[in-house]
Amino acid sequence: MARHRHHEGAGPSQRQLRVGELIRRTLSDVLNRGDIHDPELNAMSITVGEVQTSPDLKVAVAYVLPLGGQGREEALEALRRNKHELRRAVSKAVTLKYSPELRFRIDETFDRLDDTRRLFSEEKVRRDVEAPDE
Structure with missing residues (x-):
């Protein structure tokens, strides 16, 4: 009998993490090689x-960012327009019972990293950080 984790606050399972990383790598490779038949993409x-999968692995959310952070909407639009072809590429590379539905979101973590870097570069903050303990 399989044990299911139903309690709130539980993070993703090892399987979700593994499948998410496989899908991430596959999408990265496909996009880098230009395997999709869309010159704009x-x-x-x-x-x-990052790619996060639902517990049943039927939905995969890919967090993406175009180079330099420019053209975010265009990138999302191009990915969404080609999601069936991208899904086929993923299902060829990742063996699952169901090919997950792909969803795309902008990866905001890069923005937060930039904000943090900017914060640390401010003179007052840098002085506080570098100040020896009194």
Whole structure:
């Protein structure tokens, strides 16, 4: 009998993490190689930062960011327009009972990293950080 984790607050299972990483790697490879038959998508350089899967592995959310953070809406539009072809590429590479539905979101973690870097570069903050303990 399989044990299911139903309690709230439980993070993703090892299987979800493993499958998410496989899908992330596959999407990255497919986008880097320009395997999709869409010149507009192939002209973009898109980073796939993370892929999170639902517990049943039927939905995979890919967190992406175009190079330099420019053209976010265009990148999302191009990915969504090609999601069936991307899904086929994923299902060829990742053996699952069901090919997951792909959803795309902008990866905001890069923005937060930039904000943090900017914060640390401010003179007052740098002085506080570098100040020896009194």
